[in-house]
Amino acid sequence: MAPLLVLLCGAAGAAYLYRTDPHQPGHWLPGCPFHAVTGLLCPACGGTRMVYDLMHGRYGAAWHDNRLLLLASPYALYLLGRWGYEGLRGRSWRPVLSPRAQLAVLAVAVAWTVLRNTV
Template structure:
């Protein structure tokens, strides 16, 4: 064996199989996917690397942490997590009437601090009314948000579809559109508090 190891650097290696005697040894190897155990074996005087994830011990060492890390980084993780949170919130909201006093749902911080309605005040009541198939009452709770709901559902659907295809999708809103959305929200907040 030459004085250069299989990674191209010179000098003795502490994980050289010849220093361990005949057979194989598990050694940590850094790869683009992280640190994992690799079995070094000697065949005809040359080292051969075999990924230990193929063995039972390697599978246990690589274990669930890598799977969870890969799943959390998948483009579908965020939209599916948001969908799960929305479904769980809907189940809780279905049985809790925010129109009745004494409910445990949190109050809007802006409304609590100023006594004024913010652009999304009434969203919880609107969602409750929609869950109970009462669109007229939902319209009275927050008309602007109810009118924007189909657009928001399309955006959420495109986000989820792109994630399931393995792509990351972020809606791009230009400067003019951002100013227009901001102006509509401010105008809606003013109009809500004048009536």
């Protein structure tokens, strides 16, 4: 049931995002709490704008919005698809990352945060 609910909510969110330009003010899209508190960009800042730009075929703008998230999105979509597929078949599934892989993800996220806030 959860994968179907996530799919429906995701479709509704995508429909709203498709019609709402996050580059412009006056929308109901949430802002980044990390950015609001610190004034710095978090590793995911620009993700909403990136998805909007991808949905409208603006690949260069999506690259500019958040390069790391754009590069990681195929893997994230694979994980979401696999979770949904297994859930609809009545199986429980969740990805398992080794401690080394978790450390690598954290290190890349921290490095990306430092890089995008200093360059």
